[in-house]
Structure formats: structure tokens, C-alpha cells
Amino acid sequence: MNELAIGLNEILKGTAAFELLSDYGKRMFFPVNGIVAQSGEAAQLAKRYNATVGMAVSNRTPIEHSAVKAMLPGLTPAETVSYAPSPGVLALRNKWKEEIYRKNPGLNGVELSLPLVVPGLTGGISQIGDFFLEKGKKIVIPNMYWENYDLIFTEKNEADVVLFEFFSENGGLNVDGLLKCMEESAVDGKVYVILNFPNNPTGYSPSCEEVAKVKAGFKALAQKGLKILAIVDDAYFGLFYEEETYKQSIFAELASLDENILAVKVDGPTKEHFVWGFRVGFVTFGGAGLSDKQYDAIAKKVAGGLRGVFSNSSMPAQNILLKALNSEGYEAERASYDALLKERYHKVKEVIAKRTTGKALTPQPFNSGYFMNFVVDGSAEELRKKLLQDYGIGTICLQEKYLRVAFSSVDVENIEDLYNCIFEAADKLFD
Ligand SMILES: Cc1ncc(COP(=O)(O)O)c(C=O)c1O
Known part of the structure; x- marks a missing residue:
């Protein structure tokens, strides 16, 4: 195993996050002395000529075709045609984190990782699948689910999908079925589950009461010693139409609930901000007791995963989103x-x-x-x-x-x- 991966694993040892990782997740690291890192160093120090990065640069500005420029007049060449950092544009990551806290008051005072930018929620769910699942592991999914989970978890990760009945007999969220299925699906004391509200395809989101039951159930399972990875797919976050519906992400309830629970929020502007083709999403971790250093170690691993699969996410889309989020009205x-x-x-x-x-x-x-x-x-x-x-x-x-x-x-x-x-x-x- 690479020395850098060993170092990151050392930082994470003893946490649920480490226990829950797949072999791939354990092997991953961000190459600190690689091309990206050396380019970053040169961007600060190479005052004469910067001959590091594989872009065509003129007068220290990336070359941008006038036809491209004409279509993106509000952005500089550095904001459009340049490569983005693998974990995403820092200002956007900070802004999105602020937004997560603004939209989820229950996270007040809860430490989270800095969100990593991924190419759409699909890219985020897929990365998390790779980092935590593999052959021999099981993932709990409601029987009403977004079909792409099949390609990701079953076909790519080779995990076994275990379905629970999404609705209870009285037409609400089947919390008992979810918790029972989680307990029964534990392998080596580890449970993997994905929750998606508002749900695709049903359009159902739980009530405050149902969420409280989910929270209590997760806590009880964690206290029995089960390590839980809760993937929260928040693709349709915020589109709640009824009074009694719980209006935050269920991530807010799980992110600091127990040291045995690692919650991962996968969200983004795709549906929430009506930019389906932007291919920008975010992955944010929350786990009770995780230190900044440990959050940083997980983020470095995921940044390595992003580097190895996508290299980085769309630069123009990230900058358009950042400027839009900061714009008046x-x-x-x-x-x-x-x-x-x-x-x-x-x-x-x-x-x-x-x-x-x-x-x-x-x-x-x-x-x-x-x-x-x-x-x-x-x-x-x-x-x-x-x-x-x-x-x-x-x-x-x-x-x-x-x-x-x-x-x-x-x-x-x-x-x-x-x-x-x-x-x-x-x-x-x-x-
Ligand atoms: C539940 C759910 N999760 C994730 C996604 C993927 O979102 P994105 O287009 O950002 O990859 C979708 C898209 O339809 C979805 O319905």
C-alpha cells in the first residue's frame, strides 16, 4: 500500500469511518507530490515561467477561444477553461457548506467535513459506493428507489442490495422495516444504508415523527455496536409541500448522533437549483467525534478517488454556480x-x-x-x-x-x- 494511504489510514484508525471503508477506500490517497500538487506550488512560487500544468497559457492567462469567451462573458478564462482542483473550487466548497448549515438549522454546532465537489450526485453516490462497498457487503435500500443504484451498487461495486418495503401499512415511512432490515443485513458488525427524501420515484418525504423514530432506531443500533454508513441522497432537497413534513435533511439528525455512525450527504444544485446538465454535486461527511484532521484525511482519500476517476468537475459550472449563489435576488x-x-x-x-x-x-x-x-x-x-x-x-x-x-x-x-x-x-x- 502507498505510504500516503497508510498515513491517512493511521489518522482514521479507531473510527467507524475507517472500519466501514472498502479495500479501495483504504488504498486511496491524494498524491501530495504529484502533478497537481507541484503545479499548485508553482502557481505560488514560479514568478518567472510556470511550465507545470498541461494547459496552453499566454501572458499567464489560459488561452480561451473568442467564440467560447463570447458565450461566457461573465467569467474570466481562469474561471472557464482552466482545470478545477480535484476536490473542487475552494470558494464554492465553503459557500456550499454555509448553505448546508443555513438550510439545516439542526446542524448548528455540528462539525462537518468541507464538501467535496463531484460531477453531479451520480458522481458522488458512485464515489461513496467505491469507497465503502465491495463484494461480500450488503446495502439496505427501500424497494422504491432510483434505478441507477442498481448499476452503481450491484453491478459496479458488486455489493448485495437488500430491499425493505418503503411504505408501512398505514401509508407512512416503514421505519420498523428499515431498522429491522438494517439489523439483519449487518455483515461483520457493519451496516450500509441509503436514504433518499424526497424519494424518487414516489415523491414521499417523512414526517417529523417518522424522522424522530429513524433517529432513535439508528442510535439504538449504533449502541448495540453496529457501525453504520448512512448515505443521504438529497437530490430533491427542499421541495417539501406539506406542513407536517420534516423540512431538513435527515443528515442533520445523523451527522453527530453516535461515534458508530458515519453520515454522508450527497447533494447538489442539479434539481435544487434547476441546473440538471451542470454536472456539479457535493459530498459532505458528518460523524460524531471526528476531528478536523480525520475529516481532512477522508477528504484527501476522496479527492484521490476523484482525481483517479474524473480528474476534476466542470470549472465553468462550478464558477457559474458560485457567482449565482452570491448574486442579489x-x-x-x-x-x-x-x-x-x-x-x-x-x-x-x-x-x-x-x-x-x-x-x-x-x-x-x-x-x-x-x-x-x-x-x-x-x-x-x-x-x-x-x-x-x-x-x-x-x-x-x-x-x-x-x-x-x-x-x-x-x-x-x-x-x-x-x-x-x-x-x-x-x-x-x-x-
Ligand atoms: C434520487 C436521485 N439521486 C441522484 C440523482 C442524480 O443526480 P445528478 O443528475 O446530479 O447526477 C437523481 C437523478 O435523477 C435522483 O433521482
């Missing part, structure tokens, strides 16, 4: 788009409540996010095809029995027509 406009989705959500609720048709479709509980999901009493794939072919309407069929509708993508004035078509198509097929 930005948050108010962003919130107005949240309100737009909330309006669509209420329209969906209204249309479903007054329907007299489409009885083969049972909506699953939903109160947040971009989607709602129907359980189809019949073939969801047949329904999807009929909607596409006869009505020109695109929806998603999942697991053969669910039809996911992204109401986020349809203007409010068209919601009623959309759902009436769905109900009519279902009646034609299944009545």
Missing part, C-alpha cells in the same frame, strides 16, 4: 421555482381527489419532490405504451407495476388534461 428567484412545482403538486392532488375514472390506478403517498407514482392494477408497461402511442404522453414504467409521473415537467394548466388522459387510458386497458 438569487435565492428569491430559486424559491419562486419551488413555488411553481408546489402549485403543480397541489393541482395533481386536486385532480386525483376528484377523479371518477382510472380506478385501476392507486397513487402512492406523495408530498414532495418532482414525482408521484401510481400502483397499476394491470401492466404498467402496457399503460405506458398506450399513453405514448395513443395520447402522445410520456411516463415511466417501473418494476412492471408502477407508473411514475413527473408532474415537475408539465405546466399547471395541462395537469388536469394529463391526468384525465392517464385515467382514460387505464380504463380502456383495465376496466
Whole structure:
């Protein structure tokens, strides 16, 4: 093993974070004397000529094609065409950390790592998969989940996915099922779990009461000696439409709960800030008792992972996001788009409540996010095809029995027509 990896592991020894790492995670390090580090040193000290980095530079400024410049007038060449640091643009990392605290008052006084920039939440979940999972390990996932987890955890990491029923019989979060599944899935005293609220595909987020139960359950498992990695996929964070819904990230409850728990928040602007194609996301660690030095050691490992897989994330996207976050009136406009989705959500609720048709479709509980999901009493794939072919309407069929509708993508004035078509198509097929 590389000396630098051994050094980082020494810093982490005795923590749940270290115990939970995969072999790959243990081997990873950031090459302190590599090209990136030497370039960084030269950027400070090479006053005469800086012949380090693999970019074309003129007058100490990266060359930027005038056509590119014309399209990005608010950014300097250093902010657009330059390489970004592997862990991300420092000012953006600091700003995002501030934002995490602002949006999650429960984290007040809780020490966290500095967020690392990843290429979208997918890049973040994938990195965390590599750092903690591997053949022989199990990861607990709700049976209603984003399908990309299959490619990441099952196919890439070769971990065994263990599903628990997402909804309880009374239509809330099945906290007992989650905790039971976690306990039963422990291998060598280690448990890996991913939580995603608002949930894709159902659009469900838990109540404060449910979150309190999750928290108490995690604490009890940790006190039994289980080491827990809780991956929190916050892709749709903030899009909560009902009073009783818990309005923070569940990361806020887990990040300092117990020394046996390492929580990892994977979030980003993709859905929250409506910049789907930016390919920027963040990974932030929180674990009770972790020192700054230990957070830094984990971050260095992940930075090494990023260097080895992506090298770095999009520089223009990071700088656009940073400037947007710091710009006057930005948050108010962003919130107005949240309100737009909330309006669509209420329209969906209204249309479903007054329907007299489409009885083969049972909506699953939903109160947040971009989607709602129907359980189809019949073939969801047949329904999807009929909607596409006869009505020109695109929806998603999942697991053969669910039809996911992204109401986020349809203007409010068209919601009623959309759902009436769905109900009519279902009646034609299944009545
Ligand atoms: C639950 C969930 N997590 C993660 C992602 C990935 O986000 P990104 O586009 O930033 O990679 C998605 C995207 O659809 C998602 O639905």
C-alpha cells in the first residue's frame, strides 16, 4: 500500500469511518507530490515561467477561444477553461457548506467535513459506493428507489442490495422495516444504508415523527455496536409541500448522533437549483467525534478517488454556480421555482381527489419532490405504451407495476388534461 494511504489510514484508525471503508477506500490517497500538487506550488512560487500544468497559457492567462469567451462573458478564462482542483473550487466548497448549515438549522454546532465537489450526485453516490462497498457487503435500500443504484451498487461495486418495503401499512415511512432490515443485513458488525427524501420515484418525504423514530432506531443500533454508513441522497432537497413534513435533511439528525455512525450527504444544485446538465454535486461527511484532521484525511482519500476517476468537475459550472449563489435576488428567484412545482403538486392532488375514472390506478403517498407514482392494477408497461402511442404522453414504467409521473415537467394548466388522459387510458386497458 502507498505510504500516503497508510498515513491517512493511521489518522482514521479507531473510527467507524475507517472500519466501514472498502479495500479501495483504504488504498486511496491524494498524491501530495504529484502533478497537481507541484503545479499548485508553482502557481505560488514560479514568478518567472510556470511550465507545470498541461494547459496552453499566454501572458499567464489560459488561452480561451473568442467564440467560447463570447458565450461566457461573465467569467474570466481562469474561471472557464482552466482545470478545477480535484476536490473542487475552494470558494464554492465553503459557500456550499454555509448553505448546508443555513438550510439545516439542526446542524448548528455540528462539525462537518468541507464538501467535496463531484460531477453531479451520480458522481458522488458512485464515489461513496467505491469507497465503502465491495463484494461480500450488503446495502439496505427501500424497494422504491432510483434505478441507477442498481448499476452503481450491484453491478459496479458488486455489493448485495437488500430491499425493505418503503411504505408501512398505514401509508407512512416503514421505519420498523428499515431498522429491522438494517439489523439483519449487518455483515461483520457493519451496516450500509441509503436514504433518499424526497424519494424518487414516489415523491414521499417523512414526517417529523417518522424522522424522530429513524433517529432513535439508528442510535439504538449504533449502541448495540453496529457501525453504520448512512448515505443521504438529497437530490430533491427542499421541495417539501406539506406542513407536517420534516423540512431538513435527515443528515442533520445523523451527522453527530453516535461515534458508530458515519453520515454522508450527497447533494447538489442539479434539481435544487434547476441546473440538471451542470454536472456539479457535493459530498459532505458528518460523524460524531471526528476531528478536523480525520475529516481532512477522508477528504484527501476522496479527492484521490476523484482525481483517479474524473480528474476534476466542470470549472465553468462550478464558477457559474458560485457567482449565482452570491448574486442579489438569487435565492428569491430559486424559491419562486419551488413555488411553481408546489402549485403543480397541489393541482395533481386536486385532480386525483376528484377523479371518477382510472380506478385501476392507486397513487402512492406523495408530498414532495418532482414525482408521484401510481400502483397499476394491470401492466404498467402496457399503460405506458398506450399513453405514448395513443395520447402522445410520456411516463415511466417501473418494476412492471408502477407508473411514475413527473408532474415537475408539465405546466399547471395541462395537469388536469394529463391526468384525465392517464385515467382514460387505464380504463380502456383495465376496466
Ligand atoms: C434520487 C436521485 N439521486 C441522484 C440523482 C442524480 O443526480 P445528478 O443528475 O446530479 O447526477 C437523481 C437523478 O435523477 C435522483 O433521482
